[in-house]
Amino acid sequence: MRALTWHGSHDVRVDTVPDPEIMNPRDAIIEVTSTAICGSDLHLYDGVIPGMMSGDILGHEFMGRVVETGPKSTLQKGQRVVVPFTISCGSCFFCKKHLYSACDNSNPVENQDITEGLYGHAVSALFGYSHLTGGYPGGQAEYVRVPFSDIGPIVVPDGMDDDQVLFLSDILPTGWMAAVNADIEEGDTVAVWGCGPVGLFAVQSALLMGAARVIAIDHYPNRLALARKLGADVIDYKQTHVLEALMEMSGGLGPDAVIDAVGMESHGFAPDTVLDNIKQTVGFGADSGHALREALMAVRKGGRVSIPGVYGGFLDKFPTGALMEKGLQVKTGQTHVQHYISELLKRIEDGEIDTTFLISHRLPLEEAPKGYYNFKNNQDDWTKVVLKTGKS
Amino acid sequence: MRRDEWRRREHWRRHGHDRGGNTEWIALGAAALIGAAGAAYYLQQQPQRHQAHRPPDSAPGRTARQRTFGRYAVVSRTVTIDRPRTQLYGFWRDFQNLPQFMENVKAVTPLDGEVTRWTIEGPMGRDVQVETRIVEDRPNELIAWRSVEGSDIDTEGRVRFRDAPGGRGTEVEAVVAYDAPGGEIGRWIATIFQKEPAIQGRRELKRLKMLMETGEIATSRNHHSARRGGQ
Numbered sequence: 349m350r351a352l353t354w355h356g357s358h359d360v361r362v363d364t365v366p367d368p369e370i371m372n373p374r375d376a377i378i379e380v381t382s383t384a385i386c387g388s389d390l391h392l393y394d395g396v397i398p399g400m401m402s403g404d405i406l407g408h409e410f411m412g413r414v415v416e417t418g419p420k421s422t423l424q425k426g427q428r429v430v431v432p433f434t435i436s437c438g439s440c441f442f443c444k445k446h447l448y449s450a451c452d453n454s455n456p457v458e459n460q461d462i463t464e465g466l467y468g469h470a471v472s473a474l475f476g477y478s479h480l481t482g483g484y485p486g487g488q489a490e491y492v493r494v495p496f497s498d499i500g501p502i503v504v505p506d507g508m509d510d511d512q513v514l515f516l517s518d519i520l521p522t523g524w525m526a527a528v529n530a531d532i533e534e535g536d537t538v539a540v541w542g543c544g545p546v547g548l549f550a551v552q553s554a555l556l557m558g559a560a561r562v563i564a565i566d567h568y569p570n571r572l573a574l575a576r577k578l579g580a581d582v583i584d585y586k587q588t589h590v591l592e593a594l595m596e597m598s599g600g601l602g603p604d605a606v607i608d609a610v611g612m613e614s615h616g617f618a619p620d621t622v623l624d625n626i627k628q629t630v631g632f633g634a635d636s637g638h639a640l641r642e643a644l645m646a647v648r649k650g651g652r653v654s655i656p657g658v659y660g661g662f663l664d665k666f667p668t669g670a671l672m673e674k675g676l677q678v679k680t681g682q683t684h685v686q687h688y689i690s691e692l693l694k695r696i697e698d699g700e701i702d703t704t705f706l707i708s709h710r711l712p713l714e715e716a717p718k719g720y721y722n723f724k725n726n727q728d729d730w731t732k733v734v735l736k737t738g739k740s
Numbered sequence: 741m742r743r744d745e746w747r748r749r750e751h752w753r754r755h756g757h758d759r760g761g762n763t764e765w766i767a768l769g770a771a772a773l774i775g776a777a778g779a780a781y782y783l784q785q786q787p788q789r790h791q792a793h794r795p796p797d798s799a800p801g802r803t804a805r806q807r808t809f810g811r812y813a814v815v816s817r818t819v820t821i822d823r824p825r826t827q828l829y830g831f832w833r834d835f836q837n838l839p840q841f842m843e844n845v846k847a848v849t850p851l852d853g854e855v856t857r858w859t860i861e862g863p864m865g866r867d868v869q870v871e872t873r874i875v876e877d878r879p880n881e882l883i884a885w886r887s888v889e890g891s892d893i894d895t896e897g898r899v900r901f902r903d904a905p906g907g908r909g910t911e912v913e914a915v916v917a918y919d920a921p922g923g924e925i926g927r928w929i930a931t932i933f934q935k936e937p938a939i940q941g942r943r944e945l946k947r948l949k950m951l952m953e954t955g956e957i958a959t960s961r962n963h964h965s966a967r968r969g970g971q
Contacts (some may be wrong), residue, residue, distance in 0.1 A: 366962070366963055368962040368963070369962060369963055369964060371959055371961060371962065371963075371964070372956040372957075372958075372959065373955060373956055374954070374955070374956060388881040396935045420955065436952065437958075438782075438954075439822070439952040439954055440822060440949075440954075441909075443821065444822075452946075452949065453949065453950045453953055453954050453958060454958055455958065456957075456959050456960050457942075457943040457946040457947055457950075457957075457958075458943065458947065459960070460943075461939065464942075473960070474767075474959065480961050482958075483960040485960070485962050492918075493962050495958065572792070574853060610957060629894075652792050678796050
């Protein structure tokens with residue numbers, strides 16, 4: 349089959365690799381119809397996530413048709429499914445609590461050693477996202493082996509286009525959970541750092557949950573325009589002092605909740621970013637955290653901090669004083685996709701949520717490297733790239 | 741209580757054995773099964789109490805900052821498995837099941853009189869055989885073993901099954917002590933053991949957990965022909 353493989357920083361290629369096989373009883377094989385490049389794939393593309401090996405197949409947003417099932421799979425051949433990017437067993441302590449992205453049993457034991465040391469506990473598995481999270485071949489390919497296929501994939505009606513439902517695999521639930529984690533109350537002002545796909549879906553979700561005002565922060569005019577179209581007010585951090593503006597725009601109170609949808613490769617002009625970037629460049633295991641630091645400074649006393657942005661290492665100059673003295677609450681984590689996916693599919697079916705506005709480019713899988721390059725380097729125009737395998 | 745009695749009890753508390761329950765456990769390091777005469781020596785060792793002025797805390801002795809076990813190395817791990825004690829004990833007690841989650845155990849052969857022979861894959865493609873005897877068996881609670889005299893590896897261990905709080909299933913605690921004797925075999929076994937038993941042990945318990953909770957052992961391999969592991 350053809351698949352997008354990683355060979356190093358800024359080096360991804362479409363190669364011919366062996367088709368996957370059923371390995372475990374609960375597996376299924378999916379023939380991919382659509383798959384997307386995620387903002388978090390850019391962290392892999394930039395080489396800032398450790399545990400990558402040359403030849404790894406990337407991609408964790410994908411959907412397609414079931415072509416093969418293991419004896420314990422509950423799927424049937426021919427069904428059309430969207431597959432969560434989090435791999436979850438459904439039966440461990442965490443899955444039973446619907447903390448699916450904390451699943452104990454999906455990350456192969458050989459791959460658990462590193463994060464057990466790095467984080468104190470081993471993380472669960474994700475598709476196509478380094479050997480820290482399992483080393484599972486990803487979905488930017490013609491075929492994918494899906495473990496625990498009785499728990500993850502959701503069957504979608506044939507009447508709905510791929511583009512309507514593809515983002516149920518990650519970014520829509522991720523944006524939604526970002527808003528859930530912000531514990532939004534009626535009348536809240538919510539500030540969102542980053543107008544990438546997750547930030548935009550967080551804007552949309554926060555408004556649906558009753559926020560009176562959502563303020564989106566970015567520097568790409570087109571992305572800010574998309575946020576504005578969804579109903580947000582916007583701040584361009586290249587022309588405006590973010591902290592001052594947020595205070596003034598929230599009556600001197602500060603936002604009730606803040607959402608960091610930027611993560612470990614935060615940009616910006618501040619001195620902290622320069623230092624962070626140097627450490628990141630020399631492989632210090634450091635995260636760049638300007639957005640998160642700024643969010644902690646901006647949020648009102650007793651406010652809520654939601655972090656959907658991906659961090660993998662360590663962050664210094666972290667304003668623990670603001671965190672404690674202002675009495676903040678922090679919620680974060682990889683998305684518990686399986687918990688939200690059915691509800692969100694219904695909201696799409698009901699016309700309450702539309703995700704297709706996000707897609708700026710549709711490319712054949714063969715042109716995936718071009719998609720990566722532009723999603724990285726032309727972020728203003730390339731808001732979301734969907735790859736098509738040519739299958740249906 | 742006589743002073744030496746107290747010290748012995750304290751030793752066992754700190755070192756994760758109760759006085760009657762020395763045995764041997766296996767999995768931690770597949771290879772680490774085993775047990776033998778030397779184990780008795782280990783059992784009688786007095787602990788080095790570098791911080792004897794501090795009142796004992798509640799933690800198992802094997803987690804102490806300063807710990808010595810004579811010439812024995814001790815590895816241990818506890819994992820919570822969301823299955824009843826009876827099921828987990830029963831699965832473990834049938835030693836033929838163990839190679840399902842113990843990667844280095846190639847074969848388990850019952851011999852006469854409660855003795856089991858373990859064929860363990862060693863480095864450089866060499867197998868080592870260890871014979872163990874069950875020294876304590878409390879249904880649904882504990883299995884303990886020790887290597888028989890003359891075994892290549894002198895080891896003992898136990899696995900204990902306890903109800904986890906809050907209906908979370910069973911806490912499975914495995915402890916293995918081992919001492920590799922001299923000689924060529926001893927050296928290479930020691931090489932593995934110094935590095936590997938702790939890693940092997942935790943991996944094996946995690947595989948057991950996967951098998952019991954999900955019915956399968958997670959792998960990110962996509963092909964049956966590929967090497968075992970997460971690559």
